Every structure is written in C-alpha cells, then in structure tokens.
Amino acid sequence: MTSNSVIGDRLASIKHVVLVLSGKGGVGKSSCTVQLALSLASQGRKVGVLDIDLCGPSIPRMLGLEGRQIHQATAGWVPVFADADKRLACMSIGFLLPNKNSSVVWRGPKKNAMIKQFLADVYWGELDYLLIDTPPGTSDEHLAAVEYLQEWNPDGAVIVTTPQAVALSDVKKEINFCTKVGLPLLGLIENMSGFVCPHCAECTNLFSTGGGEGLAKHMDIPFLGRAPIDPNLVMLLEQEDKTIVPNVNDPTAEKLKTESIVDTYQHCELSKIFAAITSQLESRLDKSKQ
Numbered sequence: 455m456t457s458n459s460v461i462g463d464r465l466a467s468i469k470h471v472v473l474v475l476s477g478k479g480g481v482g483k484s485s486c487t488v489q490l491a492l493s494l495a496s497q498g499r500k501v502g503v504l505d506i507d508l509c510g511p512s513i514p515r516m517l518g519l520e521g522r523q524i525h526q527a528t529a530g531w532v533p534v535f536a537d538a539d540k541r542l543a544c545m546s547i548g549f550l551l552p553n554k555n556s557s558v559v560w561r562g563p564k565k566n567a568m569i570k571q572f573l574a575d576v577y578w579g580e581l582d583y584l585l586i587d588t589p590p591g592t593s594d595e596h597l598a599a600v601e602y603l604q605e606w607n608p609d610g611a612v613i614v615t616t617p618q619a620v621a622l623s624d625v626k627k628e629i630n631f632c633t634k635v636g637l638p639l640l641g642l643i644e645n646m647s648g649f650v651c652p653h654c655a656e657c658t659n660l661f662s663t664g665g666g667e668g669l670a671k672h673m674d675i676p677f678l679g680r681a682p683i684d685p686n687l688v689m690l691l692e693q694e695d696k697t698i699v700p701n702v703n704d705p706t707a708e709k710l711k712t713e714s715i716v717d718t719y720q721h722c723e724l725s726k727i728f729a730a731i732t733s734q735l736e737s738r739l740d741k742s743k744q
C-alpha cells in the first residue's frame with residue numbers, strides 16, 4: 455500500500471479535518487485550537503489534535519501532557535489522551551523529543567516526512583474532528599499538510615487573528631494562501647479582543663476591536679466570534695497541574711481537583727464563547743457537506 459492510501463484509510467474514520475492557521479505568531483492559534491478541541495470534547499464529540507508546529511510544539515504543554523510518551527501498537531502510533539473518557543486525543547512531535555527543552559532544527563524534506571508519517575501512522579480510531587494546529591505563516595509544514603490531505607478533501611481552515619492591523623495584514627496573506635491551494639475558509643476567530651477583568655468579569659477593549667470581523671466581512675469569510683484576553687485561560691494553559699481549577703477564588707475548587715482538563719475548562723469564561731464558536735463552525739461544516 456502506498457503511504458497516500460494509508461493516509462486515506464486513516465482519514466476514512468474521521469468525519470471532519472480542520473486546519474487552524476494564523477498569519478502571525480503569538481496571536482493565540484494554539485490556544486484557540488486547544489479551546490476548540492476542549493469545547494467540542496465537552497459536548498461529547500471525539501476529537502484529535504495533531505500538532506504540526508514541529509519547531510514550536512505547544513499543544514502538549516497546554517493540555518498538561520508534557521513528558522507523556524506515545525506507544526507503538528500494531529495499528530500504529532497510539533495518541534496521548536487528555537481525559538480518561540478518551541474524548542480528546544493528541545499527537546505532537548513534543549512526545550517524541552527527549553525533553554521539553556530539545557529543539558527541532560530540520561530542513562523542509564525532513565519536516566515533510568514527519569508530517570506524512572503523522573498522517574499515515576497515527577491510529578486515531580473513530581473521530582468526529584481532527585484539528586490540525588499549524589505553525590504561523592505559510593511554511594513547509596502547511597504545504598506538506600495540504601499536499602498530503604488534498605486528495606481526501608479536508609473540510610478547510612479556521613483562521614485566527616488579533617484585532618490589530620499588523621496581524622490583519624498577515625492574515626490576508628494566509629487567506630490568499632488558502633485560496634491558492636484550494637483550502638475552503640471555514641471561518642475567522644478574532645482572539646485577544648478586549649480583556650476580561652478577573653474581579654468583575656467586565657470586558658474592556660484595551661486596543662482596537664472588531665478588525666477581524668471587518669476583515670472577515672471584507673474577504674467574505676464567515677466570522678466565528680471574538681474571544682477576549684482571559685487571565686483564567688492563561689492560568690489554565692500555563693500551569694503544570696491542570697486538575698486545579700483556574701479561578702482560585704472558586705469555592706468548588708477542591709471538588710474540581712479530580713476533573714480532567716475537558717471539564718475544568720468549563721469553568722473559564724471563554725468556554726461559553728467557544729461553545730458559540732464551535733456551534734457556528736459545526737453548522738458551517740454541516741452546510742458545506744450538504
């Protein structure tokens with residue numbers, strides 16, 4: 455069997471394949487991927503996250519899975535699960551490196567081979583969603599993923615941007631890339647749009663807001679929603695022990711210590727926003743499959 459048909463066999467048990475892209479680094483692409491995954495998993499969907507940011511894999515850290523190892527079974531590489539119910543599975547080069555400080559300094563062909571191997575060898579089983587977190591910009595990793603997936607019609611791309619003009623000009627390039635390679639644009643998320651006060655949960659617009667929505671309108675892309683900066687999300691994603699509820703003032707914190715990150719995320723303000731974003735995304739996917 456050629457490795458392309460192996461990729462086809464793997465994808466046959468996955469309902470939707472969605473790439474998450476951003477024009478610029480640091481706009482929150484990985485954290486939006488994680489939140490889309492947590493939101494979908496908490497609604498009972500089976501979700502896989504494939505981290506193809508080979509030089510800066512951050513998904514294992516954000517999901518609290520750093521230091522975990524993948525296993526080789528006869529069916530392929532078994533991904534790492536973020537919860538006991540196996541609603542959320544993850545694969546990243548981070549699981550293959552000797553330690554979290556190891557760096558990957560690879561040229562294009564080696565990166566392409568790794569991405570092909572991820573697509574061909576990971577045994578996801580039945581999934582509702584495979585979310586692919588990509589590096590910023592349009593690099594070897596994007597081209598490789600699009601090339602290997604093209605034959606199997608991935609559903610498309612979700613674009614993440616911040617509201618500022620500097621990120622928006624880069625995101626236009628990303629949108630043009632998708633159009634050029636025939637990747638449907640499923641929607642745009644405006645991240646870091648305002649700031650949620652940790653004391654009163656009031657949202658303040660520190661910088662401009664609405665730039666992403668304006669761009670989505672201008673480029674005729676569905677606008678999926680606006681996610682503010684939320685200090686509770688930083689605590690959840692950056693702290694090592696994900697079983698501790700992000701809001702330390704929450705009286706139910708003790709009880710929540712046994713919850714998985716899929717459940718703990720529900721206590722973040724942003725989970726409500728991402729529930730609305732995933733519902734928009736799902737209805738968009740349903741429409742495009744009709």
Ligand SMILES: Nc1ncnc2c1ncn2[C@@H]1O[C@H](COP(=O)(O)OP(=O)(O)OP(=O)(O)O)[C@@H](O)[C@H]1O
Nearest residue numbers: 479480481482483484485590646682683684687691
């Ligand atoms: N809405 C948000 N509220 C609070 N913190 C956020 C939010 N979005 C992102 N962050 C934080 O901003 C930092 C950068 O986010 P992230 O790593 O997701 O960006 P990225 O676009 O994937 O970056 P890279 O280009 O390095 O892959 C992280 O520390 C993350 O926790």
Ligand code: SF4
Nearest residue numbers: 651652653654655656
């Ligand atoms: S939003 Fe309200 S509670 Fe929060 S810092 Fe400002 S004044 Fe204080």
